[in-house]
Amino acid sequence: MDRITLENEEFEGRNNAYVLEDESGAGDDDLALVDTGIATPDTRAQLREGLAERGYDFADVDAIVLTHFHPDHAGLAGEIQAAGGATVYVHEADAPLVEQDPDAVEDFERRRRESLERWGVPDEPRDELLGFLEAADGITGEPVDVTPISDGDVLEVGGRRLETVHAPGHAAGLCCFEQLDGDGGDESAAEAFVGDAVLPVYTPNVGGADIRVERPLEKYLTTLRQIAECDYERIWPGHRDPIEDPTERALTIAMHHRERTENVLEALREHGPADPWTVSADLFGDLAGIHILHGPGEAYAHLDHLRHEGVVELEDGEYRLLDPDRAFDLDGLVPVPAPDSETVSDA
Structure with missing residues (x-):
């Protein structure tokens, strides 16, 4: 799998932007990205350099598939879209935040403040957090004109057929994207892009990463069981290296939560x-x-x-x-x- 590794200092770092290229030129969306990285100068330069090494620039990207709304995955989508008109796909639950709809952003920030108070976070650390978030405000990048997607939707981008699998818990709209083989019928999906549903080193945060999610742990445990049931041969996470035994890793994370x-x-x-x-x-x-x-x-x-x-x-x-x-x-x-x-x- 062709991926560009991107650093960022704000969060966990070592983000992946996956490059999907249809070398036949038979499709409308010949060049696609799965996730884009955070909207900071260093990450922008790394993504531009990675695309340039493959003979491309932002304007050449035809489609962007976002695993979820977090800025370290979606931050550069607006800028790339502005350069060349790329179609940006994201789950309908996260679409308003990626679009930066004012009402959705205001509601999200209000819920976060109320959660901090409800969780008993004292004034000093609360002010530290809010200052951190305010200083990092630009990392969300430019607003995006999104194409909302739902569980089961199949995207044909970059010479791949990707089936959308809603996988909430870490985020309300987090999705995995299974790579389908064949032209229909009994299709198999040996590999998938999973965003932050499963990570190779850290355990994805549940509860704080998206305060909109109701019963976040129950939803995330269901997502882990579904990934284990799929028995993928390999999955491509949003951070770090591919996971060669996805079932074992999903069950290990579930055991961690136990x-x-x-x-x-x-x-x-x-x-x-x-x-x-x-x-x-x-x-x-x-x-x-x-x-x-x-x-x-x-x-x-x-x-x-x-x-x-x-x-x-x-x-x-x-x-x-x-x-x-x-x-x-x-x-x-x-x-x-x-x-x-x-x-x-x-x-």
């Missing part, structure tokens, strides 16, 4: 009723920058899951174990099927 659930339960046993900020301090220690959002967001995702499972109750902003002495069935709370079990193939 272990984190146990850590959250232990934090509540130790502290008594606690808000997400207190639990996140127990899980992650001191936080800075974007992690002031991601840390309590992750704690919230687990606490919210436990509340819906009837393990804790929420009162006056704090979560309390209903039965502190109970030994919980973690298999039931965070199910992680074995890779070769019937649960994986039949779920």
